[in-house]
Amino acid sequence: MAAETSPKRVVQPEISEAEDGRMILNIGPQHPSTHGVLRVLAKVAGETIEEAECDIGYLHRGVEKLIETKRYYQGMTYTDRTDYTAAPANNLGYILAVEKLLGIENEIPDRAHYLRMIVMELARIYGHLIWIGTHALDMGAMSMFLYAFREREKISGLFEEGCGARLTTNFFRVGGVGRHDDPPGWLEHVQEFAETFTVEEFDTLLTDNELYKSRTKGVGIISTEDAISIGLTGPSLRGSGVEWDLRRHRPYARYNEIDYKIPVFTEGDVYARYMVRLNELYQSRSMIAQCVERARDLRGEPANANLADVVWPEIERVSGWQPDKRSGDMEAMINHFKLVIEGYKPPAGDAYFGVESPKGELGFYFVSDGSGIPYRCHIRSPSFVNLSSLKQLVEGGLMADLVACIGSIDIVLGEVDR
Amino acid sequence: MVDGWDIVILAIKGLVVLALLALAPMIFVLAERKILGRIQARVGPNRVGPRGYLQTFADAMKLGAKEDLIPPGGDKLIFWLAPLFMAVPAATSLSVLPIGPEVEIGRTIGLWVTDLNVGVLLILAMGSLAAYGPVMSGWSSNSKYAHFGALRSSAQVISYEISLGLAVLAVLMYAGSFSLVDIVNSQKQMWHIVPQILGFFIFAASAVAETNRPPFDLPEAETEIVAGYHVEYSGMRWAMFFLAEYANMFVASMLVTILYLGGWNGWTIPGLEGIMGVMWTLLKAFFFIFVYFWLRAVLPRLRYDQLMGFCWKILLPAGVLNLFLVAILRTIWS
C-alpha cells in the first residue's frame, strides 16, 4: 500500500540572507573546527560576525530514549557515546545516579570509590587533552594536537588494561566496578603515568606563546553574571571567576578525602578558560597519585558491594555449569539470570546526580516506575549548556575568534545532541 | 654570438628548471611531512617506497587520476585558468634564480637560466601576479569559503608585496643592480644580512606571508575557511595550486639566500667552486625551507586583522626605517 506520507517538519534557521544583503556563512556541520557536526550560521560583515546562530541535532541518536528502552545495566553503554572524549566520566555519572535511585550509595566499598576516582581523573585528563589538542589545532598550532594525543594514548592504554576498551569504556558497574577490578600492575602503571605525564610541554608551547595569547586574550569574554545566568559549569564557569566544582561543593565518591585545588581565573576570556583547564591537568595528575596510594592501601578489600539483587554474582559461581554434573551454584545462577533478563529494579521514584565531568556538571536524572527499565532518563549535558553561550561569545568578533570560542567552551556534539 | 651550444645549454637549463618545478615540490612535501612527523613524535609517511620516500609520487599519481570537478554556477573559463595563473609565475620566477657561480666546462656557463638585468623586479612582478590565482579561483568557484580565501589572499599578497619591496629596495641600494647574479656577487665580502638584519626579518616575514604559509596561512586557514580559495578544486588542478605553493616557497627561500645570505658565497674548496657554490646555495635555501616547516609545527595562526595590522603597522614602518638606515649606512660607507 501507499506509504503514509507524513508532513515533513523543516526547521528553518531564523536568520537569512534576504534581510539586509549580508552574507550568511554556514560554518559546519562539516567543518574542520566545529568539533563534530555543529552548524553555526554566521551573518558576516567582512570578517566580522554580526550575528550567529547554532543549529544542532546532526548527531542526535536519541540516547535518552534508547536508555528508556533498555535495562539499567545496558543503558550505560550509551553513555560512553555521548561525551566520547571522556567516556568514564559519563559512566560514573550514570552509575552514581542509578545507585542513588537504588538507595545503595552507602553500600559501595571504599576501594571501588578510589578506583572510580582514579579512572574519573584519568578521564578528566583524557578529555582535557583532546580539548587542548583540538583547540590548539583550531588556532593553527598543529603539533599540540599530536602531543596531546600522544599522552592520551597512554591513558587509552590504561583504560584498556583496566577494562578492555580504549575509548568506550563501560567501566563501572552499579555496586562497584564489576569485573573491572584492577588487574595486577595496573595501579603501578597509573602511578607511572602520573609521574611521567608532561603537562609542562603544553605549558611551554601555548601559555607563553605570544601569538596564542594574542589570539585568545580578550576574546570571547563572558562575564561572571552571564556565565551564571546561562548556566555554564565546569572550566567555562571557573574561567569566569566562579569557584564552583561539584567535587568540592557536592562531594561524591571520596573526593572530600584527598587534596586538590580548584583553579579559578577571573578574566572570562578564552585564555582564562585555557588556563583553568591547564591547571586542572596539574591537579588531576596529583589527585591520581593520591588515589592510587589509597587504593593500594585498600588492596584485598572487595571492589563490589555485597548486594545479591543488584550486583551480578561472580561468573565462576555461575559458570561452573555443566550439563551433566552440578558444580555451579543454583542461587548464583538464578540471581544471574534474573539480573540479566530483568535487571535490578529500583523502587519507584526519581533521582538526579551530577558529577563534575571534564566539561562541567554532567547530571543524570532518572524516573523509575519500579521496573527494570527507566521510565524517564534525562541527561544534563554540560556541552549543551556551554554551547548556548556561543552566541554571546562570538557575536561582534571575527571569524577566527569564532573558531577560538567554539574550542574554548569545550563541546562535544555527541553530548550536545545526545 | 649565439651558437648551437648556447641553444643546447639553454635548453638544458630550461629542462632543469622544469624538472625543478616538478620535483622540488615533491621533495619539499615529503620533507615537510617527514620533518613535521618527526617533530610531532611520529614518523610521517612510511608506506610507499622505502620508508615512505615515494609517498609524494603516489600522491601525485592519485591526484592525476582523480576526477576534475567543476562547481556549478561558477565561471568555467576562469576556474580553468586560475591554476595556470598560480603555476606560471612560479615557474617564471624559477628561471631567473641563479643557483651557483659561473663555471668553466669548456666554456663559461652561468648556473642560471638567464641573468636578467631586472631579475629582482621580474620576481617581484611575478610575485604580484600571484594575487591573480587566488582571486580568480576564489571568485570562479562560486563558493563562500573560496571567496573568503580569495579576498584574504589578494589583500595579503598586495599588502606584503609592499613591505617585501621595501626590504628588497634596501638590498638593491647596497648591491646597485637589479641582477640577482650581481647581488650575489656583491656579497663576496659581507652578506647583506649583517648590515640589514632588520631588513632580513622584514623580508623573511613578508616572504612567509607572500607564500601563504603558517603562521600567515590565512587564505587557506583550514580551521576557519576550510581550504580557502582552492576548496573547490580537485585532481590535477588542485595539484597545480599545491605545486605553485611549494615552488613559491622555493623561490622565496632562494631569494632570501641570494639577497641576504650571500647566495653561493661560502667556504669552498678551490677547483670545486661550482659544486660547492650550488651546495651552499641549496643548503641555505633548504635551511630556510626547514624554518618554514618549523614555524608550521609550532605557531598558531594569526588572526586576519592582526595579519594586516602586522603588515601595515609594523613591517611597513620598519621597512621604511630600514630603507632609511641602509641609505644612511650606504652613504656613510661609500
Added chain:
Amino acid sequence: MSDLACTWLGLMATIFGLGTVLLRSPVHSALSLVMVVFHVAGLFVLMGAGFLAALQVIVYAGAIIVLFLFTMMLLNLEQHDNEPHMHRYQKWLGFPLGGALLIEATWIALAQANPSETLLGKYSPERLSELGGTAFGIADAMFTSYLLPFEVAGVLLLAASVAALSLARKPDEDIMKAMPDMVSDAAGSMTQPSVQESKLNQSPTERGDNH
C-alpha cells in the same frame, strides 16, 4: 625574429584590447586588460626597456587591475546587464575623438623623417647603456628634467587617495554597506582601527602576564 615577436605581441594586445571593450563579463574584460598589459610589457622588452616592462606588470597587472577585479567581484556586477552600457553622448563623442587620435598619430609618424628616432626621444639605446640601463634612464629623466611634474603627480595622487578614503568612510553610503570591509582592508586596514586590532598592540607589550 624580433619583427615576428613584435607583430605577434601587437596583434595579441589589439585583440585583448578589443576584448576588454567588447566582452560582456566585466571580469573577463579586466582579465583581457591584464593580457593587454602583459603584451605591452612584452613590447617594452622588445624595445629593450626591461625595467619599464617589469614596472608595468608590477604596477598595472599586480596592483591596479587586481583592485579592479576585486571590486568587480565584490559588487556582483552581473545585475547591471540590463542597463545601457554607455553614456548618452559617449557614442557620438567616441568616434570623433578616436578618429582624431588616429589622425594625430599618423600625422606624427608621417611628419617625421625618422619616426623611430622621434619616438625614442633623447634616450636612445646607446644613451641608455651609457647610463647603465633603462632604470637609470628613467631615474635620470624623472629626477632631472621631469622632477616637478613627477612631484606634482605624486601630490595629486596622494590627494586623490585621501579623498577616496574620506569618501569611502562615509557611513551612510549604500555601496559601503553592500561591500564588506575587505576592500578598505585591502587598501590598508590602518584606516579602520577596530577593537580587536588594538589587542595586537597590547600583547607584545603585555609580556609579563598576570597568570
Added chain:
Amino acid sequence: MPFGTGIIKGMAKVLGIGSREPVTYHYPENPRPVAERFRGMVGMRRDEVTDLLSCVGCGLCETACPNEVIHIDTSQAEDGTRWVERYEFDLGRCIYCYLCIEACPVDALQVTHAYHTLTPDRSELVISSEEMMEMWESQDRFLFERYWNE
C-alpha cells in the same frame, strides 16, 4: 620577557621533542600489543569434550546485548535436548561492551584479542558460531588477513 621569547621557547621545545624517538607503532606489521583484558571481537569456546559449540542457546547474551547484535535460533534436537540452530553475531553492530560475555552463564562466549574488521562487504561482518570458534582458537587476524594480502 621581550616579545618573541615564548615563540622561541616553543620552537626550541619542539626541536627537543623531535629529537626523541617517535611513538608510532607500525601497524599492521608491528601492531601495538594489547592488554590482557582487551575487548576484541567476541569469540566462542569450543567444547573440549564434544568438540562442538559450547553455547546452549540460553539467550542471555541476546538479552543483555544493548544493540541487537546477537541472533540465536534454537530448536529441539531429535533426542529432545536444546539445539542451537543458528548463532549469528553481527560485528557491524557490535559496540564491544562485552555485556554478552558477562552474561554468558556457561562461559561459551570468550574474550579474544582480534580486532580487525576489515572487509569490503558488510554482510561478512555477520559471523556464525563456527567462525567465532575459529576466531577464539586462532586469537587474531580473523577478518583481516583475508583482505590485507589482496
Added chain:
Amino acid sequence: MQKGMTVLQAANSIGIDIPTLCNHEILDPVGACRMCVVEIQPGPPRPTASCTTPATDGMEVKTNTDSMQKTRRQTIELLLQHHPLDCPYCDQSGTCELQDETFGQNIWQSPFETVSKAFPEENLNEVIMINHNRCILCYRCVRVCDEQMGVHALDVAERGGRSFIVSAQHKFMDCERCGMCIEVCPVGAVLSRPFKHVARAFQTLTSETTCPHCSVGCSLQLESRKGEVLRARARPVKEPNRGILCNKGFFGWEHVNHPNRIHAPMIRRAGNLVEVGWQEALNHVAERFLAIAELDGADTIGAIGSGNLTVEDNYALQRLMRGSIGTNNLYLGRNGYEVAASTIETALGSEALYNNQDQLLNSDVCLVIGGDINGSHNVLSAHLKSATRKGLTRIIAVTRVDSAIDPFASLSLRIKPGSESTFLTALTSDADEEFENLTGITKEQLSEVQKALEDSTSSSVVWDTGIWTFGREKNIAAAACRMSKKFGSLLFPLPDKANIVGGIKAGMAPNRLPGGCSVSNQHARSLIESKWQTAIPSEPGKPMDDFLASAKAIYIAGEDIISSSNNPAAVRDCLDRASFVVVQETFMNATTEYADVVLPGSTSAEKTGHFVNFEGAELSVKAAIAGIGKAREDWEISARIAAKLGADFGYRKSVGLWDEFTELSQDHSVTPTGAIPTINGRMQIPTVEFPYHLVTETHLFTGQPDLRLGTTMHDLYEAAAEVNELDSHQMGVQDGDRAMIRTEHGEFELPVRVSSVVPRGVVFIADHLSEAPVLTLNHNGPDGMPVGVKKVVVK
C-alpha cells in the same frame, strides 16, 4: 474484606504481597509449598500457611517477620537443593516463579550440598511433557486438570518426598490437551512440546488478545518473537474464560506463520494468479467494481464477510459496499446463527438473545441439547463442569454422541440426530406417539427432564447453532423459544465462529445496518448517510442464494464459501458466472480458485479490533505481530479500496472505525411479536440402503478449517468416520479400514474408526476436515442424514 476470604487473599486485597508457589488464583488453595507462611495472633506459635487459613475478625497477621523470612528462605533453599542447574535451557526461565521467589528473597548462596535428581524427561502425549527434576510438587497441574477442566488426567504417585506427577490414565496421557497444566506450572516441569526450546520466555513480546477459534472469545496472551507467533498463554485471568484455555486456544496458532499463507496480492492473468503490488491490485479492484456498477448496476455487486474477521473488518467491508458502491448485498457466509437470532428476536425480543455466562453457570438446570459443546466450546463446557462440581448447577445433557460432560450431568441422554426440535417441542407440549421412535428417548426420561425444568427456579438451554445450519436452525430456535416461554429458560445459541455476533452487529447482513437496525429504518439510515456523506440504498439486499445466482462482482473476505456451502457445485457455478471475484484470504482454498483478484488478509494475530462473543460482550483483539509478507489488516484493505473509489474513510488505525461503529450503532429494541414459527420438516428416517444417521460436529481437535492448518492440531485428530463397535460388525468393517460413506446425494471415502463415544446407529464425522467433505453429502445439510457405510475393497 469479603467473607470466606483466606488470609492470603485478604492480604493481597489490601496490597500486601505474600510470596507463594503452589497457590494460583484460579485454583483452590492446597497449602503445599509453605512459602506463604505468616504468624497469626492469636493462634498457635508456629508458621501458618496463609493460603489455607480463613481470615477472621480480630486476626493479627505478621507477614514479614524475621522468622518468617527465614522460614521462606529455607523453604527455597531446600527446594533448590535438588533443583537442576537448568536455567540456561529451561523453557520457563524468565517466567519461572521459583526464580522470582529466589531472587525476591535475596538469596546469595546455597548453604547445602546440592544433590541432583536424574529422572529422564517424559513425554506424556503429543503436546505435553514433564521433567520431574524441576518439579517442586505444588500440584498445580493436577489441580487445574481436575478442578477447572474436569478431566483429571494427572495424578500424584508415591508419597512424601518421593512423590511425583504421573498421568492418571496410562503412560500415554489421552486428555483434552488443553495445556492448562503447562500454563499453571510455576517452574519448567510440565512443558509444551511444540514450544520446547523454541524461544526464551523473556525474549518474547506479548500481546493480549482474544481467541478466534470459537464464540466463547477467550482472553489470552500471544507471545511472539521476530514476527512469529510462538505460543499462547491464559493470562491474565479475565472474563469470559477466567484463566483457562482449551487446546485450540493454547496450541492452535500455527496457522499464523504457516508457509502456505498468502503473502502478496495476486491478479489472475491468463488463467494464473500472478503476484502484483498492492497499488496495482487495489486499482484493478476499484476499476472493475466501478465498471460493473456502471454497466450492470450496483445491485449485482455484493460482499461476503466472515465470522472470523473482526467487527472492524466487517464494518469496513459493509461501508465500502453500502457507501462507495451502493449495494445491500452483504452476507456473513453460511450463517445459521443469524436465522436463530432473528427467530428469537421476533419471538422474545432482543434482550433474550444475549445472556451472560454467569447466568448460565448459576441456573439451576442447564439443558445442553444436541451437539457436544465440550468439543465446540470447550471452555464453556469446562466452566459448566466446574460449576457442577461446585454444585451451582445441574447439567442435563441431551446429546447425539457421548460427551465429556456426561460424567458431570445429572441426566445424560442420547438423542437421534435431527430430532432435537422434536424433543424440545415435546418438553413444552405433549409428546406424540412417534416421539420415542424419532428421538430414541423414552417418555419417562422426557418427563424426568420436564420435572427437573419445572422444579427449577432458573434454567438455561445451550445449543450449538453451527450443527443445524441448513434449515433446522429455525426449528430448534422456535422450540427453544417455546421452552423459554414455558419455563422461563435462558437461551444460549452458540455461534459456530468467533465473531458471528459481531459480524451481524457490524451490519454484514442484507437487511441490517450497523448496530442491527433494519435497512428500511429511515432514521438510522439518515444518521449513517450524514456520517458517511453518501447515500445508501434503502432496499434490503437479496437473499444470499439469489444474489449469488445473479452476481456480477463478488467480494469475499475471510470465508471459503464453496467449502462451507451446502451446495458447492451451485456456488462454483455462480462464481464461474460472476465476471469479477475478489477474495481476501489468508490461505488458498477452493474459493480462491475462482478469484480474479486475491488479496492477502490477515489472521487475528496480526490485527487489532474487536470480537463479539456469544454473550454479546465486546472483546478486544490486539495484533501480536505485523502482517506476514504483504498481508494487511482486512479493514485496511477495504478502506483503501474505498479511498480508490473516492471515499476515504480517513482512519489510520482500526480504533477510528470502532469509534464510528459504536457511534452509529443505534439502540434497536425490537418489539417482540411473540410469533413463534411453527416447526416444519421432520428428520429423515434411515432406510435399508442408508441405515445410519450421520453426525457432523465440531470435534475438540478440529476447528475452523483455515485455522487448523498447524501441525499440532492436525496431528491430534485424523479424519475418520467414527462408528460404534457393534455397528462396525454389522457394516463388516474394522478399525482402520477404508469405507465409502454414501448418502443419496453423494459419497466419499474415509477410514473407519471404532469409537466408544458413538452410540449405535450413528456415524460420526468431524466437521471442518478437508479430508472429509461432509457438505457434499446433502444439499440440505448432511447433519442427521441417513447414511450408508460400505467397506472399500482395495484391489
